Amino acid sequence: MDLANVKYWEHPSKTNCVFVEEYDSPLISIDFWFKAGISFEEKEKVGLAHFLEHMIFKGSKLLKSGEFDLRIEALGGFSNASTGYDDVHYYVDIPPSNVEEALSLLTNLVLFPEFNEREFNLEKKVIIEEILQSQDQKDELIFNYFLKSVWIDHPYTKSILGEEENINEIELNDLHNFHKKYYIPINSCLAIAGKLPKNYLEIFNNCELRDSKNLFDSRQICIVNKTIRKGRKIEFFKDIEFSRIFMAWQIPSSKDQKNILGYEIISSILTDGRNSILNRSLKEEKQIVESIHSGIHPGEFGSLFIIEASLERENLRKVEDIISNLLQKLLTDSDLNNKIKKALRIVKSNYIFNLETSSQLSQFYGNHLLWGRINPQIELSKNFKYWKSTENLKKLMKSLLQDNFTFIAYRK
Amino acid sequence: MKSYYLKLNHKISLANIWIEGGTSLDKKDEKGINQILCKLLTRGCSKYDNYEFSDFLDSYGAELNFEAFEDGISICLKSLSEYFDKLFPLLNLLIEEPNLYEKEFIYCKKESLDYLRKSKENPFNIAFNNFKKIIYIDHPYSFNCLGEEESIKRIKHYDILKEYKLLKKRKKYLLTNNAKYNFLNLKKIKPLNHFKDVNKLGSKLLIKNNYIEHYSNSKQIIIIIGSQTCPYNSKDSLALKVLESYLSYGMSSLLFKVFRENNGLTYDAGVFYPSRKFNAPFLIYLSVSEKNASLTLNLLLSIWNDLLSKKISEDELSLAKLKLNSSFLHHFRTCEDIIFRKVRLLSLDMDPFYDEKAKDRLEAISSKEILALTKKYLNYPCISVSGSKHVCKYLKKIWDRKY
Numbered sequence: 001m002d003l004a005n006v007k008y009w010e011h012p013s014k015t016n017c018v019f020v021e022e023y024d025s026p027l028i029s030i031d032f033w034f035k036a037g038i039s040f041e042e043k044e045k046v047g048l049a050h051f052l053e054h055m056i057f058k059g060s061k062l063l064k065s066g067e068f069d070l071r072i073e074a075l076g077g078f079s080n081a082s083t084g085y086d087d088v089h090y091y092v093d094i095p096p097s098n099v100e101e102a103l104s105l106l107t108n109l110v111l112f113p114e115f116n117e118r119e120f121n122l123e124k125k126v127i128i129e130e131i132l133q134s135q136d137q138k139d140e141l142i143f144n145y146f147l148k149s150v151w152i153d154h155p156y157t158k159s160i161l162g163e164e165e166n167i168n169e170i171e172l173n174d175l176h177n178f179h180k181k182y183y184i185p186i187n188s189c190l191a192i193a194g195k196l197p198k199n200y201l202e203i204f205n206n207c208e209l210r211d212s213k214n215l216f217d218s219r220q221i222c223i224v225n226k227t228i229r230k231g232r233k234i235e236f237f238k239d240i241e242f243s244r245i246f247m248a249w250q251i252p253s254s255k256d257q258k259n260i261l262g263y264e265i266i267s268s269i270l271t272d273g274r275n276s277i278l279n280r281s282l283k284e285e286k287q288i289v290e291s292i293h294s295g296i297h298p299g300e301f302g303s304l305f306i307i308e309a310s311l312e313r314e315n316l317r318k319v320e321d322i323i324s325n326l327l328q329k330l331l332t333d334s335d336l337n338n339k340i341k342k343a344l345r346i347v348k349s350n351y352i353f354n355l356e357t358s359s360q361l362s363q364f365y366g367n368h369l370l371w372g373r374i375n376p377q378i379e380l381s382k383n384f385k386y387w388k389s390t391e392n393l394k395k396l397m398k399s400l401l402q403d404n405f406t407f408i409a410y411r412k
Numbered sequence: 413m414k415s416y417y418l419k420l421n422h423k424i425s426l427a428n429i430w431i432e433g434g435t436s437l438d439k440k441d442e443k444g445i446n447q448i449l450c451k452l453l454t455r456g457c458s459k460y461d462n463y464e465f466s467d468f469l470d471s472y473g474a475e476l477n478f479e480a481f482e483d484g485i486s487i488c489l490k491s492l493s494e495y496f497d498k499l500f501p502l503l504n505l506l507i508e509e510p511n512l513y514e515k516e517f518i519y520c521k522k523e524s525l526d527y528l529r530k531s532k533e534n535p536f537n538i539a540f541n542n543f544k545k546i547i548y549i550d551h552p553y554s555f556n557c558l559g560e561e562e563s564i565k566r567i568k569h570y571d572i573l574k575e576y577k578l579l580k581k582r583k584k585y586l587l588t589n590n591a592k593y594n595f596l597n598l599k600k601i602k603p604l605n606h607f608k609d610v611n612k613l614g615s616k617l618l619i620k621n622n623y624i625e626h627y628s629n630s631k632q633i634i635i636i637i638g639s640q641t642c643p644y645n646s647k648d649s650l651a652l653k654v655l656e657s658y659l660s661y662g663m664s665s666l667l668f669k670v671f672r673e674n675n676g677l678t679y680d681a682g683v684f685y686p687s688r689k690f691n692a693p694f695l696i697y698l699s700v701s702e703k704n705a706s707l708t709l710n711l712l713l714s715i716w717n718d719l720l721s722k723k724i725s726e727d728e729l730s731l732a733k734l735k736l737n738s739s740f741l742h743h744f745r746t747c748e749d750i751i752f753r754k755v756r757l758l759s760l761d762m763d764p765f766y767d768e769k770a771k772d773r774l775e776a777i778s779s780k781e782i783l784a785l786t787k788k789y790l791n792y793p794c795i796s797v798s799g800s801k802h803v804c805k806y807l808k809k810i811w812d813r814k815y
Contacts, residue, residue, distance in 0.1 A: 024421060026741050057663065066673060069663035074731060076738035078662060093742060125676030132631045133679050133699050138533040239629055241529045274466040284462075287519070290526045310530070342471050349473030349492055352423060357745045 004193070004361055008374060009201065013209035015185040018365045019200060020193035022358050027093045028194030030103055031362035032110055033370040036182035037086040039155040039301055045174055047162020050083040051127055052175050056090065057081070058119040061112040065119055068109045077102055085156055086300040087370055093359055096195050100203045107207050111183060120172050128168075131161045138240050146246045146407040147297075149233045154226040156299060185209060191366025194358035226302055234408045242290050242310040244409040245320060249305045249400055254298045254371065261347070261383045262396045263305050267294040268343035269330070270307065277326050277339075278307070286322075288315045300371055305400065313411050320406060327400050337390050348384060413507075413584040416764075418598040418754060420589035420747045425496035427503055427588035428748075430755045431485040431579060435559075436552035436690070444524055444559015445567050445575050450480040451520040452572060453487070456511040457502070465502070474499050477748075482553055483689040484759055485579075490748060496590050507584070512576060514569045521564060528558045535626070535798045536699070539634040542624045543796035547640050547693060549620065587755040589747055598754065603763040622794040623811055625804040633705040633799035633807070637712060638695025641789040644687040645760045650770065651777045651785050652694060656685045658724055658732035659696065659715075661739060666728075667696065670711060677704050677711070689760060694789065702803050709810050716793060719786045723779035733774045740767035 005021040041048045059065040072079045077094035090110050094102040135141055144159050151157045190204070197203065228250045252259045270278045271294045282289045290310040297304040311319055333339065355361055368376040387393055413429070435446045454476055456462040469476055474491035489503050531537045541556045548554030588595065642648045659666050660683040663673075667681040681698035696716075700708040724732070744750045744767070754764040763769065795811055797804050 025745075027745070066664070066669070070731075073662045073664045073735055073738075076734065076741075078738075078742050095738070095741070122673070122676035126672055126679055129632075129677070129699075129701055129704075130679035132701050136535055136630050136632060136699070239533065241533050242526075273470040275463050275470060280463070284519070287522060290530060342467075342473075345473035346470060347473075349475075352492060353475070353490065356421065356424065356747065359745075 004355075004377075006365060006375065006377070008369070009204070011185070011190070011204065011207075011209055013185045015209050016189040016369055017204060018189065018191045018369045019196060020191070020358075020361045020365055021196055022194050022361055025194040025358040026095070027358055028096050028099045028192065028196065029091060029093050029358040029362040030099070030106055031089055031091040031191040031193075031359070031366040032106060032188065033087055033089045033191065033366045034183055034188045035086065035370060036088045036178070036187065037084045038158055038160055039086050039299075040182055041155070041158070041178075044166075045170060045178075046158050046166040047127070047160075048170055048174055048178055049088060050160050050162065051123070051167065051170055052178055053081045053083045053088050053090075054123050054127060055115055055120065055175055056110055056113050058116075058123065059114055060109045061114055062108050063105065068105055071105055072102060075102060079106070083160055085160070087367065089363070089366065091359065091362065096197060099192075099197060099200075103203065103207050107209060111209060113179065115172055115175055117172060120175070124167055124170070127161065128164050131164055131167070134161060138237070142237060142240070142244050142409045143246075145235055145409070146248075149235075149407050150228050150246075150248050150304065150405050151302070152227055152229055154302065156302065189366060189369045191362040191369060193361035193365070228302075228304070229405045230403045232406045232408065234410055236410045236412045238412045240409065240411050243313045243316055243411045245309045245311065245316055246407040246409075247307045247320070247323060247404050248407070249402070249404045251296070251303045251305045251399065253302050254300050257373065257376065257379055258383045258386060259396065260296060260298060260303065261380065262387050262393060263296050263303075264347050265340065265343045265387050265393060266397055266400070267296065267305070268346045269339045270294045272343065272346050277330065277333075278323060281326060282309065282319060282322060288312070288319060316408060327397075331394055331397055331401075336394075340388070340390055340393055344384060344388065351380065413586050414758070415586040415588075415593070415595040416598040416601070416758070417591060417593065417595040418587060418589055418751065418764075419591070420750060423493060424490065424747050425493040425588070425590040426488060426490045426747050426751050427500060427586060427590065428486060428488040428751045428755045429503060429507065430585045430759045431487070431507070432483070432583040432759060433579075434481045434484045435555070435557045436482045437578075438552065438555065438559070438563075441563055442567055442571060442575075443555050443563035444528075445563075445571060446485065446579075447480045447557065447559050448517070448520045448524050448564070448567065449572055449575050449579060450478055450485045450487075451523060452512055452517055453485075453506050453510045454478050455516040455520065456513065457505040458509040458511075460505075461511065461513075462516055465506075468502070469499065472499055480557065482557060486752065486755075488748060488752065493590065497592060500588075500590070500593070503586070507580075510576070512573060517569045517572055521567065524559055524564050525561065528556070528561060528564070531556075531558060535628045535630050536634055536697075538626050538628070539636055539796045539798035540697075542626055542798075543636045543638070543695065543794065544693070546619065546621050546624050546794045546796065547638070551690070553688070553690065553693075583759070585755050585758045587751050587758070589751060598764055601764070603765070619792065619794060622792065622815055623808055624794075624796045625808065626796075626798040627801045627804060628798050630799055632699040632701055633708075633797060633803050634697070634699045635705075635709060635712065635807070636695050636697045636796040637716065637793050638684075638693055639790055639793050640691040641685070641694045642692065643690055643760075644692060645689075645762050648785055648788075649692075650773060651782050652685060652789070653736055654729070654732050654774065654777055655719070655724075655782055655786065656683045656694070657736040657739065658728060659683050661732070661735040664731065664735075666715065667698075670715065671698060671708065675707075675711070677708050687756060687760065702800060705799070705803050706806060706810060709807050713810070713814050716790070719790060720783075723783050726779070729777075729779050729782075733777065737771055737774060740770065 075098040079092045081090040292309040472495035671678040
C-alpha cells in the first residue's frame, strides 16, 4: 500500500523518530508516544497512567500552568493527549511555520513536568467528574464491565479512568515515580507527519529529550500467557433501553499484525454492509437486533475478537444461537470466495480512508514504531496478499468455532 | 441539481449531495418523516434492490453516508478514486429513481423508532431536546431530529411517497473532488453575498418558560443554558463564532479555565453554536456532580452576566480570533469534512470559501460589537437541567432568583 514517504531516524538521546511526508497537509502533527498505559500501573494504583496524562499539562520546568496551551493555541495549534491500555501519547497539530517552537514546547512539557499540590488536588476532582460523566455513556459503561469480566488476572480488566476510590488514594509521589520510570527514551518515540520543513532533521536533532542513562528499562515488564474466561456472565443495568450481548474470542496480540488483519477481514464478512452475514440475517431479515457489530479489541498483551449486538431481552438466547450457527456455516459457504474478495476491498479502503490526515498518519506510524514495528505499510501489503487465499482465511475462521466468552447486559 | 467540482486529495474520491429542507420540513403530525425518507432513499433504486445496491457499493469498498439534519439531507458517496466512476451514477439514481418499497419503509420506520429509543440512554440527549422545546416553542427546530414516537408510528407508506414528491422539487447541491464530470469549478463561481440580516423566526421571541428539568438516576447534573441567535448567513454570526472561540476553543478558553483548571468542577464544558439556516441556538453545556452543582450554576450565571455587561479584553479577543481562524484548518481536514462544509455553505447561499476569507473580516470585529450582540441575543436565556429531583429543585431556586 502506498500510504506516504516514511523515514526513520534515531535522536542522539536514543529516542526513535519517524517522519512521514504528506505534502498536501496544511498542518504538521507531532505525536509523542510512551509505553506507559494502564498495563504498566501497579495493581493498587488503578487510574495512575491517565491521572499523569492530565497532570502533564499542568506545567514544566520552563512552562507555568496553562502556559503550554496558551502558547500552542497562539501559534495556531491544537494539542491533546490520550491514555490507552498499553500506551499514552501527547500530540500537537500545528502550521508548518511553527513546528520548531511547538516541538520544543511539547518535549519540555512532557519530559520535564513539575507538579504542585494545589494543581494535583484540583485535577483529582476533574478526574472524578470524568469518571462520573463516563457512567452516563451506557455503551462505554457496559463495555468496561465486559472487559472486566472477560480477562483473567490481566491489566485489561481495569478501567482506564480508574474508580473514584482508586483516584483518591493516588499520591503526588506516585505520579513522579511513574513518570521517572516510564517516560524515558527507550520507552518512547516521536512521530511527525505533514509538510516537513527542509531542515527538519536539524530541528529534531536540536530538540531537548531526556537522557537514557541509568534508567529503568520497561521492557522488563512482561505480561504473557494470560487467557480469557469461557462461558457466560450476566449483569443487570439500570436505564438502558436495549440489552446487549458481547461474544468474545481470544486472538493473538497486536505483535501479530498478519493475524490481526485476517480477523479484520473476517469481521468485515460478518458485519460490514447490509449483505454481511450477521447483519443480513439478524438486522435486515429477522429484525431481532437493534444493531450488530464485530471487530478487534487489539492489545500488545492480548487481543479479542468481539461480536456485539444491541437487542430486546427476549431475543438474547435466540440471537446467540443464530450467531453460533452462522459462524459454523461460514466455513462451507459456497460464496465464500466472493465474500472474501469484497471484504478485502472494504478493509483496504478503510485503511486508506483512515490514513488521510497528518494526525492519522502520525498516530499510525507512531504507535507501530513504539512497539517495534517498522514500515507497517509494507507488512500490510504483504498481509493483504496472504489473506487473498480462501484456505488461509478458513484456518483462521476455525478459531471462532472454539469456546468463547459471552457477556450479557440485561436491561433491568 | 447544481453540481460543482473542487480539487482535493487524489487517492480518495467523494461526492456529497445536499438536499434542501431536512427534518424542519416534517409536518407537525409527521415528525420523523424526513429521517425515514433519508434512510429509504438508500435502500434500493432503479434495477437494484436493497441487497444488490448495498452489494454493489461493498464490492468496491465504498461508503455511503447519509443523514437528515434540521436544514437538509446529506448523502455522501466515498470510494478509492480508481472505482469512483463505476459508483457515481448511483447517486443520481437514488434521488431520481429510488424504489421506496413498502417493506423497506416498514424497516426504516422500525429503525427510526429503535434509534429514538436508544438515544434516551444518554441523559444529555434528553436535556438537549428539552432545551430546544423551550427556546424554539413551535418552530421546527424545537423537535427532535430523530422524530417523535407517536408521529413515527402514524406515518404510512403513502405519506412517504407524498414527501418524496416534495423532496424531488427541493433545491439540491452536489460537490465532488473528482475531475471527470466537467462540473463547474467551485473556485470559479462568483462569490455570493454572505450577509443577510434577516431574523427568520421573527425578532420577538415569545418564550413561555425559561426553565425545564428532567429527573434521572445519573450521578451528574447536566446544565444547558442559552438562547436563540441568528441564521448562519447573518452578518452577526461571525462575531458570535468569536464569542464561541473565546468561551470554549482549546485549553486556553474561558470555560476550561474557570470550570476545570481553576476550580476542578467539570471534566467537559463547551459551547454548541451550529450553522443553521434559521436562528441557531447558542448554548453552554456542562455536567457536574451533585455536590458541586449549585456552585457551578452560580459560576455559570456569573459568566453569563459578564458576557452581557463586560467587554472581552483586547488580548482575549485577539486570541479568540486567532483560534477561530485556525479552527477552520483543524476542523476541516479530511476530504469528506471539507466537501461537506463547502456544500453546506453553498446551501446557505454563502461563499464556499467563507472560511478561507474570514481573516480580514475577523480583524474588524471589536469587543464592543460582541458586547452589543450578547445584549441582542443572550439577554433572555433559558435553562435545561437533568439529574436527581432534589438537586434540580435547588438549581431552579438559584435560577429563579436571577431570571
